[in-house]
Amino acid sequence: MRLDVFARGDGRVYDIEMQVARERDLGRRMRYYQAAMDVGELGSGEDFGALPESYVLFFCRHDAYGKGEPAYVIERRCGAHPDLAVGDASPWVVLNASAWEASADPGLRDVLRYLRTGEAEGPLSSEIDALVGVFNEDREWVDRVLTYEQETEMRCRKAREEGREEGREEGEARLAVLVGALLADGRSEDVAAAVEDKVRREELYAELGI
Template identity: 40%
Template structure:
């Protein structure tokens, strides 16, 4: 029997939050204010600031009376989350002003990362980041942009019952019986799990990514040990790959099936990191698209 896909899966998260009533309830509970009307709501919104730049795919993108809002599900820890927030902000802002527009026309924006881990490590359930003056933290740059990072692991410390229920649902899938928002989210998750074709496609991507990560880790560790540079999983992978590529070019290693699999594994892992896992399936039958992505990620 196929396992149930939960809300912490980014594909499921995007599907569920693209219901306007659920999206509004989620945003208002997290931000603690009314968001007003939602004029545009889309999942897997693709942004690419320039033709040769690295693109991003947003889990949920909403244009509201409060401002533009991006919501991302982050189930796996990433040390570079701060830089990811920065790049997402730049990508969003680049599309908000037409040529000749005034800076005053730049809409307020919010980026929300719903994490099943404590990225800052301070044990708080919610972290809200603004641009503050280092010399006088009472002074804000008033950029109109706000970053919110949720830590589902600290649900018990949430400042109110509604947020606690939401974080507990993200972290454990537990549904508070009298919570209409969480109950609606769980009902939408159940409905999505009944769509077997969609579930199969999500599982295929998940299995491919897990295999890609395992292959990449194994390759990195093996080559890292061979070169005497394996100092842990991450360093072994990064340096082992670098040494392997250099050695392969020097010795003229054949670029056969094994190398092709390794490149696709690396590509799948990169796409997953950028929230673009669905691209793995969509480009498999398109060699040109595959080559374009390999060049984009310099693989």
């Protein structure tokens, strides 16, 4: 699994995703990305308290939940007692660019407007737009990203095939979590080994406690 943007800072980790088309299983996707981040952040045998505060953020051009909110902050709570927070420190945030005008936060409104209309008017969106222009002109960078996309898709396809060969439904998910954890840690060589070498894959499962 590949994360669009993985960032770490101030004791927090972030996965930031772009969503242009409507996604029927958005909640399950966020759950999947959350699992990949957590596995990558907690070493084998470490206490669960070592897990950092984490955020999964989806930037959507449309309203994923149809309630007109510019930002949906989703946290796990007790059904019988909604005021009782679970305290897992891992909120999910779904942003809705179609409701950019309703945002009370100037910075968020600026970014959502840019995502929805392509017009850069504020300082943050102008900075982003300038960087987009710079990187689009860098053909070497664009080619490298496209090559990475192709290699990632190939590895994910092979991972799915390996998962089916394991003969159980959880095989594919387990391998995908391993690949996500290794990518998040910058271990690209181990990703290739995990997909292609069953012995090495089992060693990595044991190392990361997957």
